[in-house]
Amino acid sequence: MGRWEPNARGRLEQAALELYSERGFEQTTVAEIAKRAGLTERTFFRHYADKREVLFGGAGSLEELFVRTVTDAPDSAAPLDAVAAALDAAAALFEERRAHSRQRQAVIVANAELRERELIKLASLSAALADTLRRRGVAEPAASLTAEAGIAVFKIAFERWVDEANQSSLSHLIGEVLEELRAVTAGA
Structure with missing residues (x-):
């Protein structure tokens, strides 16, 4: 095996997801993931702290995208509209990875430890969205409420999107759930 392995991180992610789907998260070892990817355990640990993190490696990038999009929203944008723009930006990233997202979600739903990690x-x-909204001048509790509502919209839309029966785009589903949220709050 050469010193440099192209796309090691992606290969490890794919191997882990395949093994988790085939055998279950608990029954899969780091050694098996590395072997399936054609890499060493040492290489695995250069990229991931543990076998859970293979499924959550993109969380930092997603957070950066959310924060950047809200930060770059026009000053005139209402807080919920700025968060909606961030959700749409995220939807564009996920759209090309629908099959992967479905497989990943099935692994997470099947394991309590992974469900807990997803909630974290x-x-x-x-929290990152609320901090960004506060930096935009949104006072509390509006900043926290808007951030929590935005994440709830994303979570519900994402769960609908990974459902095999649903063929709508993630962006469309985010729009639908956001409109439902607006209708619920307008009726209050």
Whole structure:
């Protein structure tokens, strides 16, 4: 095996997802993931802290996208509109990875530890959005409420999107869920 392996991170992610789907998360070892990817365990640990993180490696990039999009929204944009723009930006990234997202979500749903890690990721995204909204001058509790609502919209739309029966785009589903949220809050 050469010293440099092209796309090691992507190969590890794909191998892990395949093994988790075939055998289950608990029954899969780091050694098996590395072997399936044609890499060493050492290479695995250069990219990921543990076998859970293979499924959550993109969380930092997603958070950066959310923060950047909200930060770059026009000053005149309402807080929820700025968050909606971030959700649309994220949808564009996910759209080309629908099959991967479905497979990843099935692995997560099947394991309590992974579901907990997913909730931690969503809470971190919400906190980052709330911080960004506060930097835009949105006061509390509006900043936290808007961030939490945005993450709820994303979560519900994403769950609908990965459902095999649903063929709508993630962006379309985000729009639908966001409109439902607006209707619910307008009726209050």
